[in-house]
Amino acid sequence: MKRKDADVSPPLLEFQSLSVGYGDEPIVTDFTTSIPAGSITTIIGPNGAGKSTLLKAVYGTNKYFGGHILFEGRQIEKLTPRERLALGIGFVPQGRCNFPLMTVRENLDLGAYTLRGSAIQAAVDRVLGLFPMLGAKLNVLAGNLSGGEQQVLETAMVLESGPRLLLLDEPSLGLSPGNQDKIFATIADLRRHGLTVLVVEQNAHGALQISDTGIVMELGRLFMTGPAAQVISDPRIQVAYLGGTPA
Ligand SMILES: Nc1ncnc2c1ncn2[C@@H]1O[C@H](COP(=O)(O)OP(=O)(O)OP(=O)(O)O)[C@@H](O)[C@H]1O
Ligand SMILES: [Mg+2]
Numbered sequence: 001m002k003r004k005d006a007d008v009s010p011p012l013l014e015f016q017s018l019s020v021g022y023g024d025e026p027i028v029t030d031f032t033t034s035i036p037a038g039s040i041t042t043i044i045g046p047n048g049a050g051k052s053t054l055l056k057a058v059y060g061t062n063k064y065f066g067g068h069i070l071f072e073g074r075q076i077e078k079l080t081p082r083e084r085l086a087l088g089i090g091f092v093p094q095g096r097c098n099f100p101l102m103t104v105r106e107n108l109d110l111g112a113y114t115l116r117g118s119a120i121q122a123a124v125d126r127v128l129g130l131f132p133m134l135g136a137k138l139n140v141l142a143g144n145l146s147g148g149e150q151q152v153l154e155t156a157m158v159l160e161s162g163p164r165l166l167l168l169d170e171p172s173l174g175l176s177p178g179n180q181d182k183i184f185a186t187i188a189d190l191r192r193h194g195l196t197v198l199v200v201e202q203n204a205h206g207a208l209q210i211s212d213t214g215i216v217m218e219l220g221r222l223f224m225t226g227p228a229a230q231v232i233s234d235p236r237i238q239v240a241y242l243g244g245t246p247a
Contacts, residue, residue, distance in 0.1 A: 018066070023063070039211075042215070043055075057069065107157060147175050165195070216237060
């Protein structure tokens with residue numbers, strides 16, 4: 001279900017002429033857009049367009065070249081990932097299950113590493129409430145969970161720190177259609193719990209359907225942005241990403 005007031009909410013995150021990349025070269029250049037608080041925004045685009053590079057820039061794990069990233073109006077582009085996490089930015093990178101030989105319980109303890117004392121168990125209990133499936137598998141090795149379950153575990157670990165902005169890179173990659181639907185339902189549910197979600201997805205249709213806003217990136221630049229319903233119905237997007245045929 002989409003929130004009707006998403007367009008009028010103040011931005012939680014803003015990109016202002018941002019350029020970021022690796023080594024000597026920016027990959028994403030002159031990128032400007034804003035993400036309203038309480039919204040779900042999906043970024044689509046061809047392989048190599050710079051989608052992951054943009055998400056990594058919000059968390060601060062690649063090289064900054066110029067422009068600004070504002071979180072709640074505050075410039076964050078010079079902050080470390082740890083400092084950004086403390087501000088409320090959580091990042092689930094592309095790929096999943098960093099600790100396959102540890103149990104679900106051990107992974108969840110690890111996800112609470114920024115917390116102390118009783119806050120640790122409170123955070124674990126909170127994410128087990130969100131994802132009861134994990135509670136039934138606490139002693140299972142994370143690597144033995146299904147792909148979809150591993151994705152949920154990774155997301156749960158990031159959510160333990162209590163972020164307000166959740167960055168998800170290809171959460172449905174490699175999942176069965178049924179598990180993809182579950183991941184999208186989970187994302188919609190997280191928004192209902194007050195999170196703002198910025199997601200990169202190859203399943204353009206599934207992700208845009210639960211989103212307020214769509215962003216299309218090509219060659220490191222913003223190609224198009226608008227309400228998700230408008231992006232889904234754009235003939236160029238239909239042909240390039242949604243299996244439509246040229247008119
Ligand atoms: N660590 C890195 N060092 C150098 N170049 C990189 C690095 N990571 C990505 N790149 C380059 O940056 C460009 C954009 O990559 P990015 O991963 O952002 O694309 P993407 O849009 O996420 O693609 P995909 O849909 O395949 O995940 C690519 O040309 C890639 O080779
Ligand atoms: Mg990527």
